[in-house]
Amino acid sequence: MSIQKQVSLAPYTTFKIGGNAHFFCAVASKEELIEAVQFAKQKTLPILVIGGGSNILISDKGFDGLVIKMNIKGIIQKDNILSVGAGEVWDDLVAYVVSTGLYGFENLSSIPGTVGATPVQNIGAYGTEVCQLIKSVHAFDTTTMSYVDLSQDVCAFGYRDSLFKHQKGRYIIIGVNFIANKNGSINIEYKDLKEYFKKEIENKSVITISNVRNAVVSIRAEKLPDWRKWGTAGSFFKNPIISNGAYNELKKTYPDIPCFAEPNNNVKIPLGWILDKVCNIKGLKHGHVRVYEKQALVLISEPGATAQEVAELARMLMDFVKEKTGIDIEGEVEWVN
Ligand SMILES: Cc1cc2nc3c(=O)[nH]c(=O)nc-3n(C[C@H](O)[C@H](O)[C@H](O)COP(=O)(O)OP(=O)(O)OC[C@H]3O[C@@H](n4cnc5c(N)ncnc54)[C@H](O)[C@@H]3O)c2cc1C
Structure with missing residues (x-):
């Protein structure tokens, strides 16, 4: 793993703004992650972990520490648990689980960023929050230099909130263990979805999770700017x-x-x-x-x-x-x- 110096962070964020990272590395394995953390500890540098950079605004002065870009990947299903590497792209995961018939992810379609960041702000949209799908979060505790499995209740999820926001820098999320539900029901209670499926509801037609994903993708494309084209981080503020x-x-x-x-x-x-x-x-x-x-x-x-x-x-x-x-x-x- 190479640690680079003075790397511009703007291309690593969807705002496309920001100064340089003093040190920067991309980690693709647990071993590389430990190496990176040890490097920062030896030099007493602060660490910033980034995924897709879609919920951060980097200052013009940059970050005077080590930025770790999380690239640990992998998707493994065992019984009813789906273990996913933090570096997987969230919406690719949603597309995959919807195609395999797992319930609950579809309302969170089209949200940019990586799997590892989803518990941090407990992403939510169209009446669903990711905490409803999480069994536990697998993380590296930089205080004790050990791996931990943090169960759903320990993560203290709230509205766009979690333990990871309150103990900033302590936990580096390596993977998330999701509940893989083959049986479930769709949630189209949210106003925009109800409106979208008005005819189907009236006709009592079957609405599948694929239909819900397509609806969410299409509603969001209409309402939100395309982050690939424009500089943005989505909603800048929380609803009070x-x-x-x-x-x-x-x-x-x-x-x-x-x-x-x-x-x-x-x-x-x-x-x-x-x-x-x-x-x-x-x-x-x-x-x-x-x-x-x-x-x-x-x-x-x-x-x-x-x-x-x-x-x-x-x-x-x-x-x-x-x-x-x-x-x-x-x-x-x-x-x-
Ligand atoms: C167009 C647009 C629409 C959006 N819509 C929604 C929406 O509907 N709902 C919603 O909730 N959010 C939304 N967001 C915000 C954003 O997509 C989410 O917060 C997403 O989860 C951020 O993922 P990321 O990988 O880009 O995280 P980053 O921006 O890279 O990081 C966000 C935070 O998580 C931390 N972090 C990232 N990875 C890790 C890790 N592995 N371990 C520990 N900490 C980590 C970072 O340090 C930082 O504090 C939107 C953003 C955009 C640009």
Whole structure:
């Protein structure tokens, strides 16, 4: 395994922005991973593990440590457990499991990035979160320099949240053990899917997991920018979760404000609605960065954009939302500097 110096990180992220990694390596085996971690420990360097770079914003100054690009691959099914290497491309896995008739993954179609990153922010879309599919996460614990299997409950999954976000840098995910369910039912409760399958629902036609995957791929292609073409990391912010009381107060000013029920008397507010209808910022531009015309939660970086410009536009949006609604919004994309 070779460790390179001063490698530009921009091509390793979907934002296509960012400075250099002081040191950089790609690891394709457990042995290479240990070698890389030992290298960083000897030099007391911080480590940043990346997969597809679709949920990070690298600062213009870059990362003054060792960046490890995770390339450990492999898919093995044993009984009802599917063990998948962290470096596998997530959507290739979804396409594969749908083709083999396993239930539960189809709603998470078309999400960019790698398998190893999915537990980190507990990816979710169209009414499904990846934690519903995870039995355990196989990781390398850089504190104890040993391998661990972290069961679903230990991973402390929440809305775009997990243990891996709170113990940053401690665990390097090597693989994920998914539950392989040959029997199950589809979930098309989410508004866009219900609408897509309106006729089939009326006619009581059979809807397969393949149909659901195709629907999700097609809805997403319509709503989200193509990250292969545009600089973006998808939704830049999390949807805020507020108390029922705070929601009822907001409703007095914005009677149409939508919400989704959450546990503990809370509700989740679609932030895209606030940005669009309350703050009216769709299409707003700052330098070489703009708010995506079709979805205000998404920021687009054009050629020449800097991380600084993204951060400034994000700050503006946070301030608008705070001023209009009193809500403090949180980033979904991780800022690396
Ligand atoms: C167009 C677009 C649409 C998107 N839609 C969705 C969506 O619908 N739902 C959703 O939840 N997300 C969505 N995302 C965000 C993103 O795709 C996911 O968060 C994805 O899981 C990130 O994977 P990655 O491999 O690119 O991770 P990276 O961006 O490389 O890393 C993300 C984080 O995970 C850590 N990490 C990565 N690999 C490992 C590992 N092996 N071990 C330990 N830590 C690791 C990194 O250090 C970093 O903290 C979207 C992004 C884009 C660009």
